[in-house]
Amino acid sequence: MTDFIVGEEVVQMNIKNLSRDIVLKVLDNMWISGNKIADDARIMVPVKTGRLRDSIVVETPSLIGDSEIRCVISANVHYAIYVELGTWKMTARPYLKPALYANQQEFIDSMKEIL
Numbered sequence: 001m002t003d004f005i006v007g008e009e010v011v012q013m014n015i016k017n018l019s020r021d022i023v024l025k026v027l028d029n030m031w032i033s034g035n036k037i038a039d040d041a042r043i044m045v046p047v048k049t050g051r052l053r054d055s056i057v058v059e060t061p062s063l064i065g066d067s068e069i070r071c072v073i074s075a076n077v078h079y080a081i082y083v084e085l086g087t088w089k090m091t092a093r094p095y096l097k098p099a100l101y102a103n104q105q106e107f108i109d110s111m112k113e114i115l
Contacts, residue, residue: 025114026069030061033107034071040099041073045083052077056096073100 038058045053052075061071073096075084086092 022114023063023069026111027061027063029107029110029114030069030071031058033103033110034058034061034073036106037096037099037103038073040102041075041095044098045075045095046093052080052083055080 035058038056041056042053045056047053055076057074057076059072059074061069064070074080075096082090083093084096085094
């Protein structure tokens, strides 16, 4: 089971009119940014055994249809979502969302440079 956090705003772009070179640069930038977010999440995640921290992975960015490029960062243990969002018994201890927001402006700036 893969647990994941989807940002409040989805980054989408129309790639029909972009040159192959620009698409490759965007994919590369998303890979670099995704790894920075994952690294920060590994630092921020509460650690008891290290299993949750070690399960944080970045999937290779991919083209979805004609209009979306996606890079998924996930924590692949069944309890990851409960740590991130909390439960009625446990207070939330977010690590993915703060890592995303900490890198948001740098990502936006790097995308502006490309486009």
